Amino acid sequence: MSFTVSGVLDMSSPAAKRSAYADVRARLEALLAGERDAIANLAQCAALIQQTVPGLNWAGFYLARGEELVLGPFQGKVACVRIPVGRGVCGTCAATREVQIVPDVHAFPGHIACDSASRSELVLPLTTAGELLGVLDLDSPEPGRFDAADAAGFAALVEVLLSGTDWTGLSRQASTARE
Secondary structure (H helix, E strand, C coil): CCCCCCCCCCCCCHHHHHHHHHHHHHHHHHHHCCCCEHHHHHHHHHHHHHHHCCCCCEEEEEEEECCEEEEEEEEECCCCCEEECCCHHHHHHHHHCCCEEECCHHHCCCCCCCCCCCCEEEEEEEEECCEEEEEEEEEECCCCCCCHHHHHHHHHHHHHHHHHCECHHHHHHHHHHHC
16 A cells, blocks of 8 residues: 655644644544554654654654653654653653643753754643553754644644554553553
């Protein structure tokens, strides 16, 4: 089966963003149709985001492993492999389980600079049945790149991932790491 992902989407206005994220969501649903493997779905999601959403230099996942996050499927430059829960933007998202919109990463206390080109960041938690599975991390070289509309758009993608993926293996790994 082959897929064609053409063109970067228009994000020039709030209406354009809503339309663009609806398009990415539909593409993700089609891309993941019939596939339940967590690693495959995370990898496809990261690739789709990187190929279609403008202004990003990194898109990917960190997976919960006890008191740290471990690098998962991503698109971009090599990245930090392990991030302690509670440290940096990703670790803060994991600890609070709240979306983190950071317009200037240099002003974020304890920011972990995996790529010095990154200027803004958006991180969303992946949770199911109250359990943290990981986080979706998005970096941009543009200051102030992310806003509430981006957070809502990416939250819709997270919903697709959570509902269409078998998390049993990843959930078991996260539980084993805590023991």
